[in-house]
Amino acid sequence: MLSFFNDYQSPIGKMTIQVNDQGLMGVWFSTQKTIPKILGVKSESNALIIETQSQLNDYFKGLRREFNLPLFLQGTLFQQQAWQALRKIPFGETRSYLQQAQTINKPKAVRAIGSANAKNPISIIVPCHRVIAANGALTGHAGGLELKLWLLDHEKAFSVCVIASLF
Known part of the structure; x- marks a missing residue:
């Protein structure tokens, strides 16, 4: 292909x-x-x-919170499930690895979730940057923690702008 x-x-x-x-x-x-x-x-x-x-x-630019693109994700069934769970995390929000594992009904697969996220081939669009440790700490990201922090801050800034503009 x-x-x-x-x-x-x-x-x-x-x-x-x-x-x-x-x-x-x-x-x-x-x-x-x-x-x-x-x-x-x-x-x-x-x-x-x-x-x-x-x-x-x-x-x-802060104008898009969801992506509307056809995806061709290649991975194991578990990876596919983990990546689909990532796509359900709303813009500007975070989830823990445990919460992501619970989303796919595999609450004991927290480490496997981390491994699947690390293999996510479609950065930002499949938002693995929105997953953090249960204690709120930033943990691994393929592009580095500085980049993960930038993406989270970017989304939070535009989430606040939208909320503020409603009032």
Whole structure:
């Protein structure tokens, strides 16, 4: 299956977007320790890459809280369940690894949840940055804890703006 990729310059650094004809396969930060070897054709004109960039631009401007993109997530059944649970965490909110495990009815799988989140191929859009330790501490993120903190602060800032504008 042919895939396409292109770089995207975000406010927090360079990212790479990869798609195929079935959906978005990956969004990776250049700072990630492990980025899969991307095989495919570099494309600046692929419609899904362009739409992904557009939705990410809106996210960074505070105009988008959810993404409406077809996803092509490759992983084990457990990973797929963990990643679907991530997509249910609202913008500007956090959950613990235990809460995420409970969402998929596997409350004893907290460590496995952490492992699945670490393998999440679609950063931001599948928001693993919204998962923190039960005590509120920031824990692992593929792009680093500084980046995770930036994303959480970004979402909280725009969540507050929306609430304030209601009054």
